[in-house]
Amino acid sequence: MRTTPLPRPAPAPVQRPGVVGETTTRIDGGPKVKGEFEYSSDLWADGMLWGATLRSPHPHATIWSIDISRALALPGVYAVLTHEDVPGRKVYGMEIPDQPVLAWERARYQGEAIALVAADHPETARRACDAIDVAYEVLEPLSDPERAMAADAPKLHLSGNVLRHITLRHGDQAATADVVMTGEYEVGSQDQAFLGPESGLAVPDGDGGVDLYIATQWLHVDRDQLAESLGLSPEQVRLTMAGVGGAFGGREDLSMQIHACMLALHTDRPVKIVYNREESFFGHVHRHPCRMHYEHGATRDGELVYVKARIVLDGGAYASSSTAVCSNAACFACGPYNVPSATVDCSVVYTNNPPCGAMRGFGAVQVAFGHESQMDKLAAALGIDPVELRIKNALAPGHRLPTGQVVREPAPVAELLERLRAMPLPPDASPGPRDLRELPGGVSNTTHGEDVRRGIGYGVGFKNVGFSEGFDDYATARVALSLDGDGDPLVSVHTAAAEVGQGVVTVQAQIARTELQVERVAVLTADTQVGSAGSSSASRQTYMTGGAVKMACEAVRERLLQRVADHAGLDPFDLSLAGGAVIDSRGETVATLAEALVSAPIEETVEFHHAETYPLDENGQGDAHLQLAFSAHRAVADVDTRLGLVRVVELATTQEVGKALNPQALDGQIDGGSAQGLGLALLEEIQIRDSQVLNASFTDYLLPTILDMPPVKKQVLEHPDPDAPYGLKGVGEPPNISTPPAVVAALRSACSRELARIPVRPEQLAGIDEPRRSRPPAPGSRGPAGARPTRS
Amino acid sequence: MRLTVTVNGERREVDGLWEGESLLYALRERLGLPGSKNACEQGECGSCSVYLDGTLVCSCLVLAGQAEDREVQTVEGIAPDGALHPVQSAFVETGAVQCGFCTPGLIVASHDLLRRNPRPTDPEIREALAGNLCRCTGYEKILDAVRLAGERILETQTAAQAGSKQVCDTSLGGAV
Ligand code: FES
Ligand code: FES
Numbered sequence: 001m002r003t004t005p006l007p008r009p010a011p012a013p014v015q016r017p018g019v020v021g022e023t024t025t026r027i028d029g030g031p032k033v034k035g036e037f038e039y040s041s042d043l044w045a046d047g048m049l050w051g052a053t054l055r056s057p058h059p060h061a062t063i064w065s066i067d068i069s070r071a072l073a074l075p076g077v078y079a080v081l082t083h084e085d086v087p088g089r090k091v092y093g094m095e096i097p098d099q100p101v102l103a104w105e106r107a108r109y110q111g112e113a114i115a116l117v118a119a120d121h122p123e124t125a126r127r128a129c130d131a132i133d134v135a136y137e138v139l140e141p142l143s144d145p146e147r148a149m150a151a152d153a154p155k156l157h158l159s160g161n162v163l164r165h166i167t168l169r170h171g172d173q174a175a176t177a178d179v180v181m182t183g184e185y186e187v188g189s190q191d192q193a194f195l196g197p198e199s200g201l202a203v204p205d206g207d208g209g210v211d212l213y214i215a216t217q218w219l220h221v222d223r224d225q226l227a228e229s230l231g232l233s234p235e236q237v238r239l240t241m242a243g244v245g246g247a248f249g250g251r252e253d254l255s256m257q258i259h260a261c262m263l264a265l266h267t268d269r270p271v272k273i274v275y276n277r278e279e280s281f282f283g284h285v286h287r288h289p290c291r292m293h294y295e296h297g298a299t300r301d302g303e304l305v306y307v308k309a310r311i312v313l314d315g316g317a318y319a320s321s322s323t324a325v326c327s328n329a330a331c332f333a334c335g336p337y338n339v340p341s342a343t344v345d346c347s348v349v350y351t352n353n354p355p356c357g358a359m360r361g362f363g364a365v366q367v368a369f370g371h372e373s374q375m376d377k378l379a380a381a382l383g384i385d386p387v388e389l390r391i392k393n394a395l396a397p398g399h400r401l402p403t404g405q406v407v408r409e410p411a412p413v414a415e416l417l418e419r420l421r422a423m424p425l426p427p428d429a430s431p432g433p434r435d436l437r438e439l440p441g442g443v444s445n446t447t448h449g450e451d452v453r454r455g456i457g458y459g460v461g462f463k464n465v466g467f468s469e470g471f472d473d474y475a476t477a478r479v480a481l482s483l484d485g486d487g488d489p490l491v492s493v494h495t496a497a498a499e500v501g502q503g504v505v506t507v508q509a510q511i512a513r514t515e516l517q518v519e520r521v522a523v524l525t526a527d528t529q530v531g532s533a534g535s536s537s538a539s540r541q542t543y544m545t546g547g548a549v550k551m552a553c554e555a556v557r558e559r560l561l562q563r564v565a566d567h568a569g570l571d572p573f574d575l576s577l578a579g580g581a582v583i584d585s586r587g588e589t590v591a592t593l594a595e596a597l598v599s600a601p602i603e604e605t606v607e608f609h610h611a612e613t614y615p616l617d618e619n620g621q622g623d624a625h626l627q628l629a630f631s632a633h634r635a636v637a638d639v640d641t642r643l644g645l646v647r648v649v650e651l652a653t654t655q656e657v658g659k660a661l662n663p664q665a666l667d668g669q670i671d672g673g674s675a676q677g678l679g680l681a682l683l684e685e686i687q688i689r690d691s692q693v694l695n696a697s698f699t700d701y702l703l704p705t706i707l708d709m710p711p712v713k714k715q716v717l718e719h720p721d722p723d724a725p726y727g728l729k730g731v732g733e734p735p736n737i738s739t740p741p742a743v744v745a746a747l748r749s750a751c752s753r754e755l756a757r758i759p760v761r762p763e764q765l766a767g768i769d770e771p772r773r774s775r776p777p778a779p780g781s782r783g784p785a786g787a788r789p790t791r792s
Numbered sequence: 793m794r795l796t797v798t799v800n801g802e803r804r805e806v807d808g809l810w811e812g813e814s815l816l817y818a819l820r821e822r823l824g825l826p827g828s829k830n831a832c833e834q835g836e837c838g839s840c841s842v843y844l845d846g847t848l849v850c851s852c853l854v855l856a857g858q859a860e861d862r863e864v865q866t867v868e869g870i871a872p873d874g875a876l877h878p879v880q881s882a883f884v885e886t887g888a889v890q891c892g893f894c895t896p897g898l899i900v901a902s903h904d905l906l907r908r909n910p911r912p913t914d915p916e917i918r919e920a921l922a923g924n925l926c927r928c929t930g931y932e933k934i935l936d937a938v939r940l941a942g943e944r945i946l947e948t949q950t951a952a953q954a955g956s957k958q959v960c961d962t963s964l965g966g967a968v
Contacts, residue, residue: 023887025884025885025887026884026887026889028889028892029883029884029889029892030876030880030884032884032889032892032895032896033867033876033879033880033881033883033884033889033892033895033896033899034827034867034868034870034871034876034880035825035826035827035828035866035867035868035896035899036827036868037892038826039826039829039893041826041829041830042820042826044821044824044826121810123810123812192927193927194891194893194927195829195831195837195839195891195893195894195925195926195927196829196831196891196893197830197831243892244891245829245831245891245892245893246890246891246893246927246928247891248927274830276830276833277831277832277833277834435915437915437918437919443919500891501890501891501892501928502890503890664887665887667887667932667933668887668890668928668929668930668933671929671930671931671932671933672890672927672928672929672930673930674930675927675929675930675931676927697832697834697836698831698832698834698836698837698925699834699836703925703927704930705922705923705924705925705931706917706918706921706922706924706926706931706934706935707918707919707922709930709931709932711932712930712932
């Protein structure tokens, strides 16, 4: 029998949301500003123990033995567990279960979990970890993804080192062009750096099962993996969403979930695990580092003829969602352009580097840096304005993607660029002495304006919304319309959708309010007592869970009208809902909601599946994607060309959103995505040498601060997608995709250097490790006089 | 170790601390005040910001023992129960809160800025909040929130002065 009372989530607060399309402030805003919102690291239970994880210091090693006796003998230690204690499947993974819950025989990356401790204080647990004796034989790490693909490379997994290779062949493979432009590009590994560390509380139920309070992006996929590895049925593993301090893809994979449950089941006590920041860097997957080789062929007047790309993604030690990232990188490698012929080879490989997986933009971010850099280079060679070149080749409805899929409405790439170009530029720096805070280097007083050049750059990007390649993507919603204690109508919405900060709780309430015309809505805590919502990723949650809530509301409405019609002897098709009443075709009230619901509430549970998608064939052809989302960015940056310091003066962006459900929350997605894009362009990289992470802290991993972020001017287009709920498009990821190329283009235009790798470092900007090239034409100019198409 | 400390105006005593515990840990795990956040525990993010004897500090960098016999004010004590301080309501209204993990620290840091300078310029806001990381908002709406809160605080002060000529409590709620 359960001995520990479960932490009770507060009853769902009643909201009075606006209808769809109206800015609605978030219901969790009040608790969040007061410090009362309960995040997964804030949980507490009577008799709770603290869990800690021993991790491999070596990126590649044979594990000969693990001796836990010294650790177990420490006072305050309740359990020390190794792989031998994993009750069920010893490996996990969302797509390919290849990652050990706790390593045995071999450690494949630095930070791999080896053993677990439960103790009465986090410090006791940490010290016990130090007292575990592991005999390692250190092996040479396989650090280079290109090397990992070689036939003679040591195999990190039985299946070999190439996790997925996509061959995409489209159009005329022998096409030739007047102008050929090649380029090599590289993207470093970005960290999601959500502020709320991985954490949760596992509470044993006394009957062999467990309840887990957790910050995650997808409760049900966690639940299924937990049940497998704990050797329990899914019913014995119940998950409840705790407050999530950001996610950005980094909470798609399991971190401490199985570990906390194992310790709780073993000790029969509640166990809490909270990573610190250093452990968090080792505790989740990162954005894939990527190397790209591109060749673009175009006519003399700038029409793309073909694109060839060879892309290598470093998947690190375990699969995570690498296979899907690989697919995105391949499918979107050519950019949002009409490309008649494409030849793309894209691989993702195992190495001993940190495992990589989902991060906002998911494969599209890396290739956008490649294809946009190429478009700028091509524009310079042709003497065409870079925006003009993009517009000339812009993808439009009716065109085919390089996968053969026909692009549907709306896909206004040219309009996005035209509107962006028309947005006013920030004023030029005023002559005379300048405020240091407006200069690169800021109050460090590194320049008074000498050597500072301003640059302007553009970038455009796109990606898929929702899960692709034939995955049966769905979300579940349960909606109940009832009368509360005071006899007032109330809609309750229950889904498992993860609120990670994006505002899906608010949007669900807005949809219920809109569809049922009831002002008061309660959105229940997400948990596994309702069906899966799918992940809060792939920009899909408003589309999918929003779609499910809409559909459930429609089902409730239908039953309500039927009930009233039956009672009044009318045809339900003559009835509708308005202002809290059921009215007839003349607008006369037939029954108030209070009258209609007094006999019984109405509840419906539905599953919303999106339209079918299909796998890619052996040539990378197929209707793999549901919906495409587009955005464009313009960056204006000042560069101290001598010191290589940067100040981004302004970002401007246009995005096709279909329909803005909550304009304020939408703005927030655009601002935040732009900031993460700026971070990738200028600051953020997990630095890895010989597979060892050099900067696992916020001291050394640099995130944009409020000093780094310029104002972001925004314009959204609302061309409805006829197939999507309310016509909406997913919005979370595009801003992260088009920002980095725009920022780098601005830097190039300021300092005339190649800048083939992001994040751009000061030494690249100052020309310490890169040759200067001829200055590209500024957007809006007619290009260098006498510019001639070149072959390179 | 025993700790005696005044937190949000209330004298509190806790026993059994390990000497190495930070003030942040003591607040969160011993005093039942998890509002101050633990995003880095390295002094880099500001999510753990509190007042210690009226000075803004990162509580993750202060040992609990250093707070002995001193006054701590946390985000939970910025406004009375059930009420919002103008800084707090401005953060909600402007959309400056997404995941909210940075928010408690930003509330305390913005409160500290505005009690010193209710009419900060944008560069002054940026400077004052440069030690607070936010991963979700890109800071745009945080700037909006601080500007709005500043305006509202000034309005209340002006109204109060015009009304009664007395020196009023500045609407800065529980400002220390
Ligand atoms: S938790 Fe204290 S500064 Fe980050
Ligand atoms: S709102 Fe998420 S970190 Fe600021």
